[in-house]
Amino acid sequence: MKKTLITLAVLAAATGVAQAQSSVVIYGTVDAGFVSERGGKDGNVNKLDSGIASASRLGFKGTEDLGSGLSALFLLESGFNVDTGAQGTGEALFGRQAYVGLSSKTTGTLTLGRQYTPIYNTLSKVADPFAAGYSGSAKNLFPANTRTSNTVLYTSPSYNGFDGDVAYTFGENAASNKIGRKIGASVGYANGPLNARVAYSNTQNDTATTETGSARNWLAAANYDFAVAKAYVAYGVNKGLNSALRNNGNADSFSYVEALPSTDSTTALLGVTVPAGPAGTVMASYIHVNDKNAANADANQFALGYSYALSKRTSTYASYAKISNKNNAGYTVGNNSNVGTGDKAFSLGVRHSF
Incomplete structure (x- = not known):
């Protein structure tokens, strides 16, 4: 009996250690609300929309401790529409993110699969007070370059506040390794109230029959927390x-013939978030597109939003944005x-994370 009890105790302890070394987490966001859109060629559009502040998603992520500061990791994330319960049109099962990799506390993290690009992380996490969401999303005017498949991403540890990452996306075309190839990188500094980052993206445009060069995007961004307000x-x-494809896919959204996307432009943003009591946050931004092509199809966006945290996981929000398109720009x-x-668009909704 004593030997049996000892054996059971050892097995229980071993099982506990194994569970401590490996973990899998189920997480997600459910976001829906009312959206009213104005100014398009189809007139006023009122709808129930999904993923206004943050895209609705269901994800699985896990880590396994391999010892000596090394761990294995994976992430699978699927998007869905709360208003219909369906996946996004044409979206793969894990079309938001799907990767596996290794992480070292001393040398960094290497992941393989479908992932966010360095330039999009800079835009959403550093540059935009709306965090790429709500009606004021910076994606309305900034080139998004959100995710890439077939990507190898290396992220360094933080050294005295400095860190960097570099991504390489395989075009996987038999005619040439250059076709569809993407390269991205960023370097940043975060310490105390300051968060600053510079990112670069290069997307090869060549096809099997033509050489048309690459789309090149640079983005420098910073935010500083003054306690009474955070400036962006x-x-x-x-x-x-x-290099400046519009987020709407350059669709014919208005009653005029829209200017072609620029091949030489700049985009600038000024923004702020202000705490409003213990649970509220006011967000505002101004974005300007300067098209340096002959069309001079500039655009400006002004946005204002408010979010109220009902708890650590649930918030309500309202937001409004207006774009002024110049010379037939089509944003x-x-x-x-x-x-x-x-x-123009107004939104009112609720978001819950788990």
């Missing part, structure tokens, strides 16, 4: 064919998940 600033430079006011149909 960003400046992007976009060069080459497809639309969207949100985190949808591109919008007009040049």
Whole structure:
């Protein structure tokens, strides 16, 4: 009997150690609300929308401690629409993110699969007071370059506040390794109230029959927390064919013939978030697109939003944005998940995370 009890105790202890070394977490966000859009060629659009502040998602992530500061990790994330219960149109099962990799406390993290790009992380986490969501999303005017498949991403540890990452996306085309190839990188500094980052993206435009060069995007961004308010600033430079594709896919959204996407432009942002009591936050931003092509199709966006935390996981929000398109520019006011149909939009919704 004593030997049996000892054996059971050893097995229980061993099981506990194994569980402590490996973990899997189920997480997600459910976000829905009312959206009213104005100014498009189809007139006023009122709808129940999903993923306004943050895209609705269901994810699985896990880690396993391999010893000596090394661990294995994975993440699988699927998007869905709360208003219909369906996946996004044409979206793969784990179309938001799907990767596996290794992480070392001393040398950094290497992940393989479908992942966010360094320039998008800079835009959403450093540059934009709306965090790429709500009606005021910076994606309305900034080139998004959100995710890439077939990507190898290395992220360094933080050294005295400095860190960096570099990504390489395989085009996987038999005709040439250059076709569809993407390269991205960023370097940043975060210490106390300051968070600053510079990012670069290069997307090869070549096809099997033509050589058209690459789309090149640079983005410098910073935010500083003054306690009474957090200030945001960003400046992007976009060069080459497809460097300034509009977030709406350059759809014919208005009653005029829209200007072609610029091949030489800059995008600038000024923004702020202000605490409003113990649970509220006011967000505001101004974005300007300067098209340096002959069309001079500039655009400006002004946005205002408010979020109120009902708990650590649940918040309500309201937001409004207006775009002024110059010389037949065709930008639309969207949100985190949808591109919008007009040049003005108001949203009111609720978001819950688990």
